[in-house]
């Protein structure tokens with residue numbers, strides 16, 4: 001694997017950096033993006049920001065040009081994500097559409113579906129959510145029970161989804177529903193696009209540990225989904241879903257840059273409050289640095305595979321496992337460095353970061369669950385990378401699980 005960027009890639013990096021210096025709604029390299037009192041205000045601001053990035057040609061760079069992309073490769077996509085994070089730009093508000101729905105529609109959707117949805121995903125005119133998990137189907141996703149019944153001109157969908165991030169802001173949702181109850185578990189599922197404003201769709205926000213309500217329960221009561229919102233063939237949804245799931249992991253350039261920035265801030269804090277003189281904490285900071293560099297190598301291995309036309313493969317599980325465990329250890333170190341301020345929250349007086357470190361610690365506790373839990377990633381690595389024998393439970397679960405690629 002050759003890790004050195006080509007001249008064209010270096011030019012590309014300079015171009016996006018120059019664009020960001022010119023167009024960021026805050027000063028490049030100075031301070032942080034604005035913070036908002038409510039999630040509604042934040043989402044509105046981020047929609048405008050994504051629209052402006054799309055206008056500059058920096059969203060969906062790997063998409064075909066007919067949908068506003070540049071037909072670029074995975075390395076360029078990686079560069080854009082790195083540069084956005086370096087400029088301290090928040091994560092793209094339309095990320096579920098961009099990272100999960102769009103690649104699935106590009107790979108499996110009809111021409112009409114691509115024309116209808118892709119451009120609006122890029123510009124954040126439409127936001128999307130992922131209606132996969134259910135109260136009884138997470139790791140073992142194929143055991144889902146939401147039903148899609150065939151009627152004239154479409155499907156009637158009934159069921160409950162859960163942990164649906166950003167459903168309260170979404171215009172569309174990619175949904176898995178059981179369309180043939182008599183078929184075996186993986187065979188009778190269809191992949192439907194739900195209009196989140198359709199009658200019968202009810203979204204109830206769930207408050208997380210951080211106090212925010214980013215994810216939701218979604219109830220689907222007799223929701224009519226027209227035939228032209230089925231992706232792929234009827235009952236072939238499991239195959240289509242796997243193309244969505246394989247995009248949940250792979251590379252994570254954003255987390256790479258963010259952790260390096262957080263580490264720099266933590267070093268400053270440790271010097272200010274004297275904890276840098278504590279040998280144990282100094283060791284933990286050095287370890288954090290080494291781990292971030294190792295994470296970079298995991299990322300580069302994935303980019304190298306993608307650039308050769310391969311998918312991230314089961315090794316993508318190692319990347320997901322590594323960054324989530326690394327993030328948790330990193331935030332434990334941050335709490336140790338905050339010392340007596342660690343239990344404080346926003347507005348609590350002498351609290352470096354005014355609650356941002358504590359919020360971040362709470363947020364990253366979920367990282368070992370989303371995009372497939374870490375136990376499942378370990379099973380995948382054990383069985384498919386290391387070739388260890390399958391245990392009877394993990395074997396059957398994984399075959400049907402969220403992580404089957």
Ligand SMILES: Cc1cc2nc3c(=O)[nH]c(=O)nc-3n(C[C@H](O)[C@H](O)[C@H](O)COP(=O)(O)OP(=O)(O)OC[C@H]3O[C@@H](n4cnc5c(N)ncnc54)[C@H](O)[C@@H]3O)c2cc1C
Pocket residue numbers: 129130131132133134135136137138139140162163164165166215366367369370371372373374375376379393394397398402
């Ligand atoms: C912040 C966040 C956002 C999310 N957003 C979305 C979203 O937008 N859309 C969506 O569809 N889903 C979303 N999810 C759901 C996520 O994909 C699931 O939480 C995940 O797949 C695990 O499923 P579960 O929560 O049902 O846990 P379960 O599958 O019930 O697992 C419970 C525990 O048992 C362990 N376990 C299960 N099976 C095995 C096994 N075979 N071997 C060993 N251990 C096992 C798991 O590791 C876990 O620790 C989100 C989750 C989080 C935390």
